[in-house]
Amino acid sequence: MTNPEPPPPPDPGRDWEGALTAEKSKSVSVSRRSGSDRARSASGGPPPTELYAKQKTVHNQRIDGPFRRFKWFVMVVTLAIYYITPWIRWDRGPFAPDQAVLVDLANRRFYMFNIEIWPHEFYFVAGLLIMAGIGLFLVTSAVGRAWCGYACPQTVWTDLFQHVDRLFDGDRNARIRLDKAPWGPSKVARRASKWTVYLLISFVTGGAWILYFADAPTLFVDFFTGEAAVVAYATVAILTFTTFWLGGFMREQVCVYMCPWPRIQTAMLDEKSLIVTYKDWRGEQRGSLKKAKKNPDVYGDCIDCLQCVAVCPTGIDIREGTQIGCITCALCIDACDRVMEDIDRPRGLIDYATLEGCEKEAAGEAPMPILKQLLRPRTVIYSLVWGGIGLAMLFALGTRTHTDLTVSPDRSPPFMLMKDGSVRNAFTLRLRNMESRPREMEIAVLGLPGAQMWTDRIGRDAAAPTQVVTVPADETRTVRAYVTVPSGTNGREFQFQLTSLDEQREQDAETITFTAPGDER
Amino acid sequence: MADTNDKRVDQPTGTEFVGHEWDGIEELNTPLPRWWLWTFYATVIWGVVYVVLYPAWPLIEKGTEGVLGWSSRGELAEEMALADLARQSVYEQIAATDIEKLPASPELMQQAIAGGSAAFKVNCVQCHGAAAAGFEEYGYPNLNDDDWIWGGTLSDIEYTLVHGIRWEGSNQTRVNYMPAFEGILSDQELDSVVDHVLSLSGNGQSSAAGAELYTNNCSSCHQPAGEGSQLMGSPALNDAIWLYGDDRALIRQQILNPKHGVMPGWGERLDPVTIKMLAAYVHSRGGGEAPAETAPEEDNPESIATMADASDAPAVEGDDQP
Numbered sequence: 001m002t003n004p005e006p007p008p009p010p011d012p013g014r015d016w017e018g019a020l021t022a023e024k025s026k027s028v029s030v031s032r033r034s035g036s037d038r039a040r041s042a043s044g045g046p047p048p049t050e051l052y053a054k055q056k057t058v059h060n061q062r063i064d065g066p067f068r069r070f071k072w073f074v075m076v077v078t079l080a081i082y083y084i085t086p087w088i089r090w091d092r093g094p095f096a097p098d099q100a101v102l103v104d105l106a107n108r109r110f111y112m113f114n115i116e117i118w119p120h121e122f123y124f125v126a127g128l129l130i131m132a133g134i135g136l137f138l139v140t141s142a143v144g145r146a147w148c149g150y151a152c153p154q155t156v157w158t159d160l161f162q163h164v165d166r167l168f169d170g171d172r173n174a175r176i177r178l179d180k181a182p183w184g185p186s187k188v189a190r191r192a193s194k195w196t197v198y199l200l201i202s203f204v205t206g207g208a209w210i211l212y213f214a215d216a217p218t219l220f221v222d223f224f225t226g227e228a229a230v231v232a233y234a235t236v237a238i239l240t241f242t243t244f245w246l247g248g249f250m251r252e253q254v255c256v257y258m259c260p261w262p263r264i265q266t267a268m269l270d271e272k273s274l275i276v277t278y279k280d281w282r283g284e285q286r287g288s289l290k291k292a293k294k295n296p297d298v299y300g301d302c303i304d305c306l307q308c309v310a311v312c313p314t315g316i317d318i319r320e321g322t323q324i325g326c327i328t329c330a331l332c333i334d335a336c337d338r339v340m341e342d343i344d345r346p347r348g349l350i351d352y353a354t355l356e357g358c359e360k361e362a363a364g365e366a367p368m369p370i371l372k373q374l375l376r377p378r379t380v381i382y383s384l385v386w387g388g389i390g391l392a393m394l395f396a397l398g399t400r401t402h403t404d405l406t407v408s409p410d411r412s413p414p415f416m417l418m419k420d421g422s423v424r425n426a427f428t429l430r431l432r433n434m435e436s437r438p439r440e441m442e443i444a445v446l447g448l449p450g451a452q453m454w455t456d457r458i459g460r461d462a463a464a465p466t467q468v469v470t471v472p473a474d475e476t477r478t479v480r481a482y483v484t485v486p487s488g489t490n491g492r493e494f495q496f497q498l499t500s501l502d503e504q505r506e507q508d509a510e511t512i513t514f515t516a517p518g519d520e521r
Numbered sequence: 522m523a524d525t526n527d528k529r530v531d532q533p534t535g536t537e538f539v540g541h542e543w544d545g546i547e548e549l550n551t552p553l554p555r556w557w558l559w560t561f562y563a564t565v566i567w568g569v570v571y572v573v574l575y576p577a578w579p580l581i582e583k584g585t586e587g588v589l590g591w592s593s594r595g596e597l598a599e600e601m602a603l604a605d606l607a608r609q610s611v612y613e614q615i616a617a618t619d620i621e622k623l624p625a626s627p628e629l630m631q632q633a634i635a636g637g638s639a640a641f642k643v644n645c646v647q648c649h650g651a652a653a654a655g656f657e658e659y660g661y662p663n664l665n666d667d668d669w670i671w672g673g674t675l676s677d678i679e680y681t682l683v684h685g686i687r688w689e690g691s692n693q694t695r696v697n698y699m700p701a702f703e704g705i706l707s708d709q710e711l712d713s714v715v716d717h718v719l720s721l722s723g724n725g726q727s728s729a730a731g732a733e734l735y736t737n738n739c740s741s742c743h744q745p746a747g748e749g750s751q752l753m754g755s756p757a758l759n760d761a762i763w764l765y766g767d768d769r770a771l772i773r774q775q776i777l778n779p780k781h782g783v784m785p786g787w788g789e790r791l792d793p794v795t796i797k798m799l800a801a802y803v804h805s806r807g808g809g810e811a812p813a814e815t816a817p818e819e820d821n822p823e824s825i826a827t828m829a830d831a832s833d834a835p836a837v838e839g840d841d842q843p
Binding site for chain 2: 050052054253257320410416420426456457459460461480482
């Protein structure tokens, strides 16, 4: 039921949005309609109103090619990072965990190799998230939905599960047959074993997640001996279920209906972003190889073999143009290139291209080099912002000290008169030691003549202008400090100074007010 | 809304229009995925199950309780019980440690101070104030300074906490009474005594008459130089701290008609561990005293009791005198 009308010549003056719409409508109008569409057009009336759409199972065909191999590579790398990372050890001495990447929620520490982040430094995490956001903008504006096509966990796990399908049920046609076959012992056995493997993969996925939050070898043993925390089992159960359900059954539905990212990307793509597209001016009028041989002037390069549809992991027809279901995994490029090779036509009927490049190519101009199209103000600005934030964070990370002092004075009572007439103020000092070893730190009172200080851990007998406190490894120690000045001293500002008594001699100081009688009147 | 007969179809997608249009952009009647409908049914089932299992419907007297019998109050009680259990070992350690030995184990001392701080907020702030600074106006002593009427070592504070001061509920309470000098001293005599008392802490000039009156009437309790006595509970007069105020009129008032503060004993109301923790907290407020090295600890309460008995006598006398 193909439309015999030849495609209209592309109008070089049209804008890119118009191009997209025109391309879309044109492709649909000439593409082979599905059965219901055909019935619809035959009756001539409006389509029957369906309130709910049934999910069509996608049985994608095996394909090999440069993009498929790249996808394999990305899959192996990302899965390896996910599963292996918690097992990498990193020596931090006796006072800190030896796990390279650890989110220690109980102690509120985040370890990543030689970087350790405390909760008050959460801006580093915020910075990383901002970088991830801008990174996605950059990737989208340059190479379109590359994240969706290769690196998104939903894509990677769906891909993995589709390989499991192929392993148990065979390739596309065998799977379609099995789907239609009535339930019998063989089908039950196949489904049961396949879903068992799904479950195993899902369990390992959920299991690996919790290893990032505790010492992996310990938790691994605890988990299987029933010693782990309830939250660990609950997390594994939830993640096993979501992986099983989203990767095994929902698949492309996640991309089309649940995920906000494709919607955002729809707004972010422009005429200069790389997309996977069908070059309709070259492919149309499509027709079988036989017809094309008989009538080479009418028919284009597309022989309507539907290989691009068969290999698509989301089950779309790329010849209908850019659409929400297209994750730009480029498997259709592999499929089409292979067919073009077989029938001795140039590759790239379906290819990575920009809409602008397409327009030029359709108008008969030479195709623009991809790299030249990528370098433009938008991508350059994104790169600069992305790199700038990264450098700023590295700078902040490099110059931060591992010592910090905060002082809060007792406000009630603001001062205390002692027997001998001297005046005492009390302060709560927080000494932060971010090194993973205990450190001696000296607290000194500066700018307060005659001041004596003692802490809640020593008596007044040991009062002196400076005190030494040992701060445990990787901890903040709260010290109550009492400072007295002789009778008759007026209130004034003074400084607490903290010095680490090691080779670093890191310092921090805080200026604070000493309150004396008469100050508040 | 669109005309129901309007069955126009969007050509590229083959989907019917809904009939809503904004600036040339029209809404398509794209069907919802069926699993979405199932998700909705699942939430309905979840809701029904939740209503059966958990408290849900408010009724007139109280709400439905749910089959599981869960309540947020019950959960709180469970968590409190768990927290108590977690504290158990600390409690036991504090109970087994002699109070004067607490500072020797700093971690335990810190735990005791933290526990005492919590107990203080519940039991003590009503008189001594949130920061334990007392109220001069009412004679509630400040616990932050280094001036102790009845002694500032950990065991002294513990004793005061257990038995109270002038507390009817305990026969071992700390008791003393200052006689009222109303009608005994003339106005002039009173002035010279006040002068002398002030001069003890270096304020103003004393006179021979004042010194003599002080020696005869006051020094047996407040000591010749006004240093007071913690054994008798007589406040020191030679320091910068005044229980009832350093104003002439206030000192005069105290001599004529003394105020006698009362503190309840907590021995029967609080458990010994809480009292130990309170003592540790009060001691840690910056003025705590170290125990006298030679003081025989066992004799201490006895001697205080003796002194209390002894100080009862002048109090009675004082009452009889006017």
